[in-house]
Amino acid sequence: MKKIRTYNNIAEKGLSIFATDNYQVSSSTEAPDAILLRSHKLHDEPLPESVLAVARAGAGVNNIPVKQYTPQGIVVFNTPGANANAVKELVIASLLLGSRGITQSMSYVNGLVNETDKAELHKKVELGKKQYGGSELSGKTLGVVGLGAIGAKIANLALDLGMNVIGYDPKLSVEAAWQLSSRVSRAENLNSLLARSDYITLHVPAIPATTGFINEEALSATKDGAKIINLARGELVNESDIIAALDTGKISAYIADFPSEALIKHDKVILFPHLGASTVEAEENCSVMGAKQLVDFLENGNIVNSVNFPTISMERTSGYRLTFANDNVPKVLGTVLTLLAELNINVLDMVNKSRDDIAYTIVDVEQQPTLDLVEQLSAVEHVFHVRSV
Numbered sequence: 001m002k003k004i005r006t007y008n009n010i011a012e013k014g015l016s017i018f019a020t021d022n023y024q025v026s027s028s029t030e031a032p033d034a035i036l037l038r039s040h041k042l043h044d045e046p047l048p049e050s051v052l053a054v055a056r057a058g059a060g061v062n063n064i065p066v067k068q069y070t071p072q073g074i075v076v077f078n079t080p081g082a083n084a085n086a087v088k089e090l091v092i093a094s095l096l097l098g099s100r101g102i103t104q105s106m107s108y109v110n111g112l113v114n115e116t117d118k119a120e121l122h123k124k125v126e127l128g129k130k131q132y133g134g135s136e137l138s139g140k141t142l143g144v145v146g147l148g149a150i151g152a153k154i155a156n157l158a159l160d161l162g163m164n165v166i167g168y169d170p171k172l173s174v175e176a177a178w179q180l181s182s183r184v185s186r187a188e189n190l191n192s193l194l195a196r197s198d199y200i201t202l203h204v205p206a207i208p209a210t211t212g213f214i215n216e217e218a219l220s221a222t223k224d225g226a227k228i229i230n231l232a233r234g235e236l237v238n239e240s241d242i243i244a245a246l247d248t249g250k251i252s253a254y255i256a257d258f259p260s261e262a263l264i265k266h267d268k269v270i271l272f273p274h275l276g277a278s279t280v281e282a283e284e285n286c287s288v289m290g291a292k293q294l295v296d297f298l299e300n301g302n303i304v305n306s307v308n309f310p311t312i313s314m315e316r317t318s319g320y321r322l323t324f325a326n327d328n329v330p331k332v333l334g335t336v337l338t339l340l341a342e343l344n345i346n347v348l349d350m351v352n353k354s355r356d357d358i359a360y361t362i363v364d365v366e367q368q369p370t371l372d373l374v375e376q377l378s379a380v381e382h383v384f385h386v387r388s389v
């Protein structure tokens with residue numbers, strides 16, 4: 001029986017992938033083989049030694065101490081693109097909230113709730129109409145920072161709204177570039193995008209290079225009166241710097257799904273709870289993808305969509321499979337294969353991949369690996385985390 005510990009609200013459609021005969025799934029299970037979670041922060045809690053893998057049903061993995069887990073052989077997965085459409089749709093809503101005074105005018109109308117005089121109400125409604133007029137998105141420029149799964153969808157859709165679109169992504173993958181319309185123009189650097197955009201939307205992960213990157217310097221390079229949308233991570237924006245820029249009018253609105261005490265008080269800020277990925281569809285996509293990846297890893301040792309291990313999978317050629325991770329240095333694979341040969345164990349198929357400092361190997365062998373064999377392999381220098389699956 002394998003055990004999965006869950007955190008947060010994980011959609012049932014994904015949980016049902018763990019067959020009840022073979023898996024125990026619960027938020028309180030002891031000694032879990034794997035964890036499936038959303039935004040719950042794992043940084044401050046000890047991870048049970050039994051854990052082999054952590055799957056983030058979502059995109060951002062800044063709630064998981066990935067660097068700490070990697071040398072322990074713990075594979076961390078995410079579900080790339082599975083919630084991108086949900087975020088895209090909320091960004092479109094945010095663009096409209098930023099252009100048409102919708103929330104402000106709704107508050108104004110709600111404030112008229114006690115107005116019983118029909119003529120007076122009509123007069124006040126007309127007054128509100130004058131006060132909350134907006135401007136159209138068509139013809140304005142949208143700057144998209146980060147052109148991955150979410151950014152690319154938004155860039156393409158904004159073109160259809162008649163906007164000019166500029167993108168900035170120094171680490172753009174070839175796969176992501178294929179998703180992008182050729183009408184999206186490329187900014188050479190962040191400041192060039194900020195200086196030309198009426199609306200700026202952030203879609204980068206929270207990593208050291210991006211933490212606080214929207215700061216006083218970036219904001220002073222930004223076009224006067226620009227509006228910033230942040231449905232990526234609160235940490236990307238230096239809070240006191242953006243509040244100062246809102247106070248002077250340099251930035252005319254900040255729209256985000258990361259509320260804080262100071263931001264809630266500001267009248268040029270529009271906030272939602274962390275709602276970007278909270279749609280039925282996105283929650284199901286993420287939980288299904290995360291659960292499938294965990295099952296394939298726990299049962300076959302295959303790794304798809306990991307953020308710290310290489311992508312590696314092999315169809316099973318026999319019932320007996322060994323997997324191991326090792327430091328990515330020469331001679332380890334040779335030593336392991338020599339050991340298997342010396343023990344007269346026939347290798348039927350094998351695949352080996354590396355990523356940064358880590359290598360990972362799947363070996364299908366003709367006979368059932370014994371505990372002794374697993375121990376001997378684990379003792380090979382630089383090898384860690386040997387499993388018989």
Ligand SMILES: NC(=O)C1=CN([C@@H]2O[C@H](COP(=O)(O)OP(=O)(O)OC[C@H]3O[C@@H](n4cnc5c(N)ncnc54)[C@H](O)[C@@H]3O)[C@@H](O)[C@H]2O)C=CC1
Binds near residue numbers: 060
């Ligand atoms: N509010 C919410 O509910 C949600 C928030 N997110 C956040 O959005 C982020 C992006 O999500 P996806 O598009 O799915 O991820 P992704 O990995 O597909 O795209 C991220 C892009 O950012 C680029 N990038 C990295 N560093 C950069 C830098 N310094 N400057 C410019 N670009 C840079 C990467 O090259 C990549 O193309 C996630 O990491 C997460 O923090 C994601 C989903 C839901």
Ligand SMILES: O=C(O)C(=O)COP(=O)(O)O
Binds near residue numbers: 060
């Ligand atoms: O996928 C992400 O990065 C998100 O921020 C979504 O977070 P959630 O799963 O809704 O807690």
